[in-house]
Amino acid sequence: MGASGKTGRRVVRLLEAQGAxxxxxxxxxxxxxxxxxxxxxxDAVHGARAVYLVAPEDPAPIREFVAKADGVQRFVVLSGRGIDQASPGFGEGMIAAEQAARESGAEWTILRANNFNQNFDEDLWHAPLRAGRLALPIGATPEPFVDVEDLAEVAVAALTGDGHAGRVYELSGPRGLTFGEAVEIIARAADRPIVYEELTPERYREELLAEGYPEVVADSLNTLFALHREGHLAEPADGVRQVLGRDPIAFEDYATRVAATGAWS
Ligand SMILES: NC(=O)c1ccc[n+]([C@@H]2O[C@H](COP(=O)([O-])OP(=O)(O)OC[C@H]3O[C@@H](n4cnc5c(N)ncnc54)[C@H](OP(=O)(O)O)[C@@H]3O)[C@@H](O)[C@H]2O)c1
Structure with a gap:
């Protein structure tokens, strides 16, 4: 699922490369x-042995979908680290997906990921970085961003290999970075000035609304950053090493790789 998205696209590519x-x-x-x-x-799940489950935000359809996918023997669920500590209303789709997979009677593996590196070049923070200023209400709490290339490799191992049933893997990069440090690394790799600015949650909300984001998105992002400021996600986790037997990709290597494509020029 999410086959055109940041993780699903790579899961598809890796599976195809294996001839699966x-x-x-x-x-x-x-x-x-x-x-x-x-x-x-x-039609989407007919004959499928395993499903990579990327949950929608709305939890409503998930239980019914999993119940109807009765030929599926294995679910690998993409979820978020700290999802248990999130405020009510945040991450409900991921919580429902975890629960539905656990109760499905099929094998399940849950991937709880930190913020993705690729948010900086394929998602929300790409346009601000290109414009030379990323402004967030995150404080000095470090975040061990995870590279989606690692996540996809872990997902493929769980989809196709043995020994992952009933496991919850916490996936992060090798070390925590503040957003200020992450932006500095990107600016250096892109060889141009890009600033990080700290905002209050109120100011951040105002900026998002001014950029045309709906209130529900602005509030959901503020909830996410409140969770980050509490520091629940700040410590690196060892899921990538547990599954792949190697260190996760360093943020510096991600930044160098992406800067070479001109994504932040
Ligand atoms: N970004 C992060 O840092 C982070 C960290 C932890 C967990 N997560 C979780 O990761 C998930 C997103 O995964 P991602 O980043 O790989 O995807 P993504 O890049 O956000 O892309 C979303 C994918 O979902 C598909 N999609 C959207 N609406 C759909 C619908 N109604 N029915 C079926 N498919 C739909 C899109 O394809 P079409 O447009 O073709 O339908 C696309 O392939 C979310 O649950 C998020 O909470 C994200």
Missing amino acids: PVRPASRSSRVRFDWTEPGTWA
């Missing part, structure tokens, strides 16, 4: 899968 039969599923895939259209579910 893989059916990409999302609204834009050849076999269309839409969480909001139950009529699309059966």
